[in-house]
Amino acid sequence: MIQTHAVRLFTERGYDATTVADVAEAAGVSPMTVYRHFPTKEDLVLVDQRVQLVAEQITATSALQPLVRRIGSALVDSAKALTGGGSGNDLTANEQFLLARLRLMISTPALRAKHLDNNYALQQAIVDALGDDGTDPDTAFHAHAAASACLAAMHTALVRWAEDDGRTELPDLIAKALAAAFGDGIADTDPDK
Amino acid sequence: MIQTHAVRLFTERGYDATTVADVAEAAGVSPMTVYRHFPTKEDLVLVDQRVQLVAEQITATSALQPLVRRIGSALVDSAKALTGGGSGNDLTANEQFLLARLRLMISTPALRAKHLDNNYALQQAIVDALGDDGTDPDTAFHAHAAASACLAAMHTALVRWAEDDGRTELPDLIAKALAAAFGDGIADTDPDK
DNA sequence: ACCGCAGTGGTAGTCACTAACAGTTTGGTA
DNA sequence: TACCAAACTGTTAGTGACTACCACTGCGGT
Numbered sequence: 001m002i003q004t005h006a007v008r009l010f011t012e013r014g015y016d017a018t019t020v021a022d023v024a025e026a027a028g029v030s031p032m033t034v035y036r037h038f039p040t041k042e043d044l045v046l047v048d049q050r051v052q053l054v055a056e057q058i059t060a061t062s063a064l065q066p067l068v069r070r071i072g073s074a075l076v077d078s079a080k081a082l083t084g085g086g087s088g089n090d091l092t093a094n095e096q097f098l099l100a101r102l103r104l105m106i107s108t109p110a111l112r113a114k115h116l117d118n119n120y121a122l123q124q125a126i127v128d129a130l131g132d133d134g135t136d137p138d139t140a141f142h143a144h145a146a147a148s149a150c151l152a153a154m155h156t157a158l159v160r161w162a163e164d165d166g167r168t169e170l171p172d173l174i175a176k177a178l179a180a181a182f183g184d185g186i187a188d189t190d191p192d193k
Numbered sequence: 194m195i196q197t198h199a200v201r202l203f204t205e206r207g208y209d210a211t212t213v214a215d216v217a218e219a220a221g222v223s224p225m226t227v228y229r230h231f232p233t234k235e236d237l238v239l240v241d242q243r244v245q246l247v248a249e250q251i252t253a254t255s256a257l258q259p260l261v262r263r264i265g266s267a268l269v270d271s272a273k274a275l276t277g278g279g280s281g282n283d284l285t286a287n288e289q290f291l292l293a294r295l296r297l298m299i300s301t302p303a304l305r306a307k308h309l310d311n312n313y314a315l316q317q318a319i320v321d322a323l324g325d326d327g328t329d330p331d332t333a334f335h336a337h338a339a340a341s342a343c344l345a346a347m348h349t350a351l352v353r354w355a356e357d358d359g360r361t362e363l364p365d366l367i368a369k370a371l372a373a374a375f376g377d378g379i380a381d382t383d384p385d386k
Numbered sequence: 387a388c389c390g391c392a393g394t395g396g397t398a399g400t401c402a403c404t405a406a407c408a409g410t411t412t413g414g415t416a
Numbered sequence: 417t418a419c420c421a422a423a424c425t426g427t428t429a430g431t432g433a434c435t436a437c438c439a440c441t442g443c444g445g446t
Contacts (some may be wrong), residue, residue, distance in 0.1 A: 019431090019432065019433085020433070020434090031433095031434095035433090035434070035435085040433085040434080041433065041434090
């Protein structure tokens with residue numbers, strides 16, 4: 001509830017021009033309560049990264065495939081879970097809310113910075129999930145390079161998705177971004193296609 | 194001078210535990226003076242991105258090459274300018290200072306986030322320099338995906354460089370990171386090698 | 387009626403950062 | 417030397433995010 005009011009106020013008046021006290025008042029609670037649920041003002045907007053989910057998808061992929069393919073397909077699949085499968089044409093309320101938060105995130109430096117740093121944390125989780133045992137620094141370096149590049153491509157897809165107002169399916173956009181960066185074919189999700 | 198004291202204090206006591214007033218006192222100036230030279234506390238540490246330089250290198254590359262190759266070679270070249278050419282074995286004072294700031298940047302969330310956002314601004318400049326006229330949204334999307342992935346690989350190289358205490362040449366590490374992400378051969382700088 | 391406990395609120399403080407104003411130093415000019 | 421303008425520095429008084437600490441309320445179980 002607090003989050004809903006926050007995103008609405010931030011969108012209407014701007015992020016910087018809206019204080020946490022404003023959000024608290026709109027939600028009918030005290031500023032203290034806001035801080036109890038959301039450790040920082042930025043967390044009122046930022047999208048849950050689902051680190052756990054992505055990591056599980058990574059371990060589920062075949063270790064025989066190239067790194068960017070393993071990571072890419074995991075990201076595409078997690079995007080499906082995020083948008084709810086993407087069945088019909090109309091956007092669900094969940095997707096609308098996601099879009100509103102993404103638009104704030106893109107246009108507000110503080111939010112954008114924190115989101116990019118969250119992506120960096122996700123990168124660490126991906127490298128861990130890839131099964132890097134830490135013995136070979138070159139292997140870890142390779143994994144970090146691949147993971148960071150894949151996540152950067154995904155971020156580009158997120159921005160494009162928000163600019164498109166969600167008209168294109170997010171998983172498809174991510175696959176397109178991966179293909180644009182790494183070349184066609186590397187990021188196909190379903191081999192039976 | 195202010196910056197030198199700031200990095201030293203941040204390294205000794207920690208970034209969060211050091212106030213801007215502390216930095217000002219160590220530098221023998223008032224807190225206001227610090228804010229006049231560095232708009233935010235983070236700017237006391239962050240590395241100059243040299244957006245202009247990278248953009249010029251991009252326009253100097255052949256438009257016939259693949260995007261990641263154009264961007265990659267520009268990033269490798271700008272890294273040479275940043276570290277000062279990398280001639281001898283010993284680290285220059287400039288490189289030492291760069292290393293200290295990088296270490297802070299990697300370990301401090303606020304600094305890391307802002308640096309990643311600076312990279313995002315650099316991405317915009319790279320896309321602009323690539324000559325995207327904005328008419329075709331797919332072309333722009335392609336350029337953004339490639340640029341973001343290249344910058345992510347470069348960031349990975351920066352982290353590795355700091356972990357290595359600068360023992361490996363930074364431009365070489367960036368080339369290695371690009372090769373790890375995009376495949377060998379795509380990021381070679383000098384064709385005559 | 388009693389206890390524990392999760393959720394909520396108040397108070398006071400720290401610190402990054404800003405705006406408005408005032409004093410000082412510096413470099414160029416007559 | 418005298419002078420002026422511009423750059424530099426300092427003071428004060430704020431705003432707002434965020435924290436630590438303590439008190440209060442409702443609520444199910446014994």
